[in-house]
Amino acid sequence: MALRRGHIRYLKVCEVQRELYDNGYEQMMEDDDARTNLIVNYLPQSMSQDELRSLFSSVGDVESAKLIRDKVAGNSPQYYCSHSLGYGFVNFVNPNDAERAISTLNGLRLQSKTIKVSFARPSSDMIKDANLYISGLPRTLSQQDLEDMFSRYGNIINSRVLVDQASGLSRGVAFIRFDKRSEAEDAVKHLNGHTPPGSSEPITVKFAANPNQARNSQMMSQMYHGQSRRFGGPVHHQAQRFRFSPMSVDHMGSGGGVSGNSSSGWCIFIYNLGQDADEAILWQMFGPFGAVVNVKVIRDFNTNKCKGFGFVTMTNYEEAAMAIHSLNGYRLGDKVLQVSFKTSKGHK
């Protein structure tokens, strides 16, 4: 770090020399970091950045320790608590210490976790968003089989086949993280829709949703079913804020001349969402108008970016109508939304 700062300052002062030195220094920095910089995964939720640093300081001089946290969940001042994402980076001064940290701390059990300590790959955007979600796998397929199937497309960082908690049997769903996004793209291109030998079903290979997306929908569906109380404080707060009413779903009127309604409620079409729109924003916008059954942001299969529209299903006609009336023309970010009852499929 210190070296890099010096390097940068030097470049600012001496622009003419930039091209001559840049590559060489950059290479040197990467080599340097590659032997001292560690990534630490599966940290307990409660561990702070200071605790991370002091844990690794027991091995040697730590140049920097960084705990990765979620983005300061945007807009609302009452959510100023940022959450550990459960991993971090520790850069040692000395390469020997980094090596010793791997051998002594990798596999260490902390609370209910077993941490993983390994060299961090050189930072680059090529390694971001390289996590794939695979479904439709034969239940007999092992993790090794899975890796054998995917390894020809690139270097696999980690993989996991999900199993049913009760039976311990494969759910036919897995994750694979590649070293590079391009490798993951390659695997999607070649393996999505492919039927493994001995199977009758084609598999689906796509980029995994980011965890907060996934958790959001889980959380919301739990709220809807009114079952779980094990999630934390902010959820209760949101439940109130959204005026979410799970009870009203089971007994609702079904009448209707509008194509937007169905047995599960009134479906609303939202157009002109930004590409980073997520389910949470739909809950936030529609929740205050009444019982929301379901929200869905439609995303591009490969990129996971919002395709510009989504759906919200609300239980009660009056509340849905009020939401449409209030939110149609609403400015979200730099876009003006169009909100209406969903039309039937074939109709444009």
Added chain:
DNA sequence: CGACGGGACGC
């Protein structure tokens, strides 16, 4: 300028 979904997302 654009416009109406749909299995599964971390044992």
Added chain:
DNA sequence: CGACGGGACGC
């Protein structure tokens, strides 16, 4: 079991 990519011209 379980969230693998931050931050950096600097007090």
